[in-house]
Amino acid sequence: MLISRVRLRPDAAEKKEFWEHVDSAYHMHSLVWDLFTDGPERKRDFIYRQDAVHGLPAFFCVSERAPNDRKGIWIVEPKPYAPVVKKDQVFSFVLRANPIRAKRDDEHKQHRHDVVMEAKTRLKEKQGVLPREADIVQEAGFVWLAQKGEANGFSIRGEDIRADGYLQHRFKKARENHEIRISTIDFTGLLTVTDPDAFIRALFSGIGPAKGFGCGMMMIKRP
Numbered sequence: 001m002l003i004s005r006v007r008l009r010p011d012a013a014e015k016k017e018f019w020e021h022v023d024s025a026y027h028m029h030s031l032v033w034d035l036f037t038d039g040p041e042r043k044r045d046f047i048y049r050q051d052a053v054h055g056l057p058a059f060f061c062v063s064e065r066a067p068n069d070r071k072g073i074w075i076v077e078p079k080p081y082a083p084v085v086k087k088d089q090v091f092s093f094v095l096r097a098n099p100i101r102a103k104r105d106d107e108h109k110q111h112r113h114d115v116v117m118e119a120k121t122r123l124k125e126k127q128g129v130l131p132r133e134a135d136i137v138q139e140a141g142f143v144w145l146a147q148k149g150e151a152n153g154f155s156i157r158g159e160d161i162r163a164d165g166y167l168q169h170r171f172k173k174a175r176e177n178h179e180i181r182i183s184t185i186d187f188t189g190l191l192t193v194t195d196p197d198a199f200i201r202a203l204f205s206g207i208g209p210a211k212g213f214g215c216g217m218m219m220i221k222r223p
Contacts, residue, residue, distance in 0.1 A: 028057070153196065
């Protein structure tokens with residue numbers, strides 16, 4: 001596997017190819033796909049995280065293939081990615097995730113629920129008055145990530161985790177009327193590896209849904 005840092009070239013602001021793709025969240029996502037698409041039938045085989053370097057847009061990607069900048073607007077810096085982890089090892093991490101919970105209705109149809117909005121509805125029905133949104137995001141986000149950790153080879157403690165930056169995103173695909181809605185939470189903190197093999201799979205394939213829109217890529221380092 002490879003991990004790549006993809007930085008915007010300083011002169012990219014002069015290129016119309018860049019500005020054609022920055023008017024919406026969906027178009028920023030399209031910029032990343034352009035780095036990996038080599039044909040109309042190509043399926044997504046990468047995960048990524050949107051960030052910034054020196055105030056300019058940047059992406060970090062995990063993939064089997066190196067990104068290919070065909071438009072001349074990026075500085076692409078790939079390197080081998082073969083993390084070695086051990087059981088009970090502690091890492092600091094960052095993760096932007098789409099925290100949803102899937103439930104089935106009385107007709108057995110599956111629906112996805114934003115865990116923050118779900119918590120707000122539950123608390124409003126129970127208490128009538130809502131706590132601060134930051135407190136709801138922290139608690140609901142922690143519960144969601146702890147459950148994901150059980151399946152992805154790590155454990156977390158409430159005092160070691162910060163969940164914030166909750167945002168709701170709405171955008172449409174090009175030439176489509178269907179509106180896409182996702183929510184995101186930014187997680188930072190410490191985790192403990194419980195299953196090294198499962199944890200490495202999570203580092204390669206991501207955690208949670210909406211990976212095609214920059215969610216799920218966990219970046220780790222020794223604390």
